[in-house]
Structures are given as structure tokens and as C-alpha cells.
Amino acid sequence: MLPLANEEKRINTHWLPVEIGLVNVLWKMATQQETSSQSTENLIEALHVDRKRRSLITNHIYLDDEKLPEDERTAVLREIFNRNIREKQLSRIISHLTPVLDGDHPPSALVYGPTGSGKTVTLMHVLSSFQQVAGKHGVAFRYAYIDLSSPKTYFGALNELAIALDGSNRRYRKGIPIEYMQARIVEALDGVQGFMCLLIDEADNIKPNVDSFLTFLGKTLPRKVSCRLILVLLTNRLDWEKALDPRILSFFKKTDIIFEPYDAMDLLEILKIRVEKALNKDKVEEAAIKKVAACASRETGDARKAVELLAKAVIVAEESTGRLTEAEVDLAEERLEMDKTEALIRALATQQRLALEACYLSVGQNNRRSATGQVYEVYRRVSMQEGVSPLTQRRFSDMISFLDLYGLVTARAISKGRYGYTREITGCLPRELVKRALSHAR
DNA sequence: CATCCACAGGAAAACGCGGTTG
């Protein structure tokens, strides 16, 4: 999973020839010129041309979801759905909703799916399309999106709901009674006839008392308003239902819809759209995109991660050959991994950092295996030096397990016969990465 | 085959710290 120490050499040998070649060309050009100022100008020109030659990106924003404006985002999504990617999920949701067209009331839905499987996106798409179809059938259908992706209280959730419903941007002040909030929501819904679909994203994010919010939504609200409510709750926790009060589940009479993570084929299509929009197609090899899709689907099937990897690979390609091939993807994956572990190390608590330092100190340059006892001694010395009082061996042992869990060291329990039962600790990260991260984290 | 090393790792007690109560 983690990059091996010796792979760093490959990075260098990979791009060096290109750079050297370029420098040589430039040097020749420069030396042929008569005055130095002219040569500098030429150098600038040459570098500029070269930069252009290597550049892959034609439109930057399509590689960064954060920067994509809303209408562009929906346009991209529309394309995704046109390519029949989430077909199964789409048809499930739609068949759940179709009773509306005949004026029947579908039950509420609970949608499960891991992050990056396109829950929100798909639901939004379906609902907006559904609204239009319903309009043609003469059925009044509206929907509202309530985003709870940052943790909210019962009050905060009501607030979001109120904002979504009355269309205004203003937040209601804190401190007003919850009954008032509820009254506002009822008021906002009162004039509406027909169906009202509430799409509640990350519904598991309501902190202290989820139950009361859901009770309000499922029990109180439908009685007070004229329109017919359809609740759609999105969550990425499969066990969420178990945390709920069974009474709530009973009056919800809900349907479950499950979103599988994207598979490699889906991701491939999604990536292709991005590539078309953002990159110079001639410089991108099909195999590379396939590889990105394969990597992402192997890990989590998270579309956002896939795009992130693609973006990283493009950067790698831009600063080396100017072509996106499988090799660049490999490198990008490696770097992404390195960045992650480095960030992880920097975020470690002091004691854990010391433990990690002790491990790599004890293991030495040639990755000798060390027993827990030895490393503990080193750890004691190090923490004395730092002026931190060392912890007991018991705790230290736990920290080793922690470091092992996060893949920062390898520690496996082994019996050395009558010479004891220990964990052999070895490092599994490039020395220089550890050094940099450790020195930075203080 | 029993022994025994040098820890692993579970359980419980002790500690520390913010918050609450009489």
C-alpha cells in the first residue's frame, strides 16, 4: 500500500532525461547568440514555448470540483446521466417516485451509499427531472434540498429547513423558540398544494437528538400542512437506522435504496468527460485514464478521489513529459500516498511523534529489526532529551500498535523461542520522508 | 516435553480535569 523506499530513485530517473535534454537545447541556443541580453530573451521565449508544448490543461476548472460553478457542475452531471452510468440507481429512485404521477403518495425513502458514490448528485438530478415530467402530467411537485453536511443541532436542522423552504438566504437568529421555527416551516409550506419532496442530505449529522427532528418531520408536519410530504434521507452509514428510535421507523414506513459505489467502468466514463472538458485530448492516453479509474475503484469507488488522482497525474505529466500515460498515473498515486502519510505524521500527537522518531532511530539506516524493548529504551532517551516525561511501556506498546495501524511502521508479533515474545518493528517509509515530516512537525 | 524468555494485551485501579452541587 505504501511506497517502498527505493522507488524514489525511479522518480528522478523518470524525468531527468527530459530536463537535461531541454537544458542542452537551450544552452546551445543561448551560446549561439552574440549578446547576452539577446540570449536571455531567447531563453525566455524558449522556456515559454516549451511550457506550452508540455501543457495539458485547456480548461482548469473542470479538474477541481470546488471551483466549478454551479451551472457547469449540473451540465457535467447531465452528461454523466446521459451516459447511463447510474442507471440502476436512477431507475430504483424513479420507480419509487412514479406513484406521484398518478396522485398516489409514495413512502419516505432512506438512501444509503458511501461517500463519493453520487447520492446527492443523482437525487438532485432525478428530482429536477421529475419535477418537469410531473408538470407535464399536471401534477404539482416541488422539492427542497436540505444540506446537513456540517453537523447541526435539532435547531440548526430546522433552521436549514426553514431557509430551504422560504427561499430566503437569511438565517434565523439563535435563541428564538423551537416552536417558532416549526411555525415558520408550517407557514412556508401551508400555501403549497400537491407534493413536496424534502431531500435531506447527511441526515445522520444531527447531533444530540435526531429523533425529535425526525418526529417533527414524519409525524407533526404532515398533519399541519396541506401538501403531501415525501421525505428522502441520505446517509452514508448503513447502521444509522439501528441508532434510531424504533417508534420513528414505524411511522416512517420507509423504503431503503442502496447506492453501490461506482465501479471501474462508471469511473472511466466520468473521467472521460472530465478529460474531454479539461485536457488536451491528444496528449492523454486511454490506458492512463483506465488506470486512474482502476485505482480509484479498487480503493473506494469515490468519484471525487478519482478526479483528484487525475488532477495530480496531470500535474505530474505537465512537469515531466507533457503526456499523460500510465507511468504518470503511477507516480501521481505514489505522490498522493506520500502527501497523505506526510500530513498524517505532521498531525500526530507529541508522544506518538516521539514514538515514531524512536522507531526510525532504532531501526537505523539499513532497516534493522528492533524489538519493542529496544525501541522503548530509545524512546525514553529521546523524550528525556525533548523534556517530555516518557510514558510506560504499556502505553508505548499501544502507540506502536497505533503506528502500525496507520502504516507508519510495521510491527508484527513474533516469538523468539525462549528469548521471548516480542513485536519486531521495522520502518516501511522512505527515510527522507519521515525526516522531513518529523522536522516539520514541531 | 517441560521450561522459560520478554514481551502482548486485557482488566482494573489511579489520575487529571472540567463541570456541578450543597
Place this chain on the structure above:
DNA sequence: CAACCGCGTTTTCCTGTGGATG
């Protein structure tokens, strides 16, 4: 203000482990 409580962390105590060794 002391006494108390709840909760997470740390220490102490303890039993368990697996194979080389005599």
C-alpha cells in the same frame, strides 16, 4: 469553597503467548 461526579487517559497488575532450548 470543598466535595463530588463523569469521563478520558495513564499506570499498575496480571495472565497469556509460541517456539528455541535443555
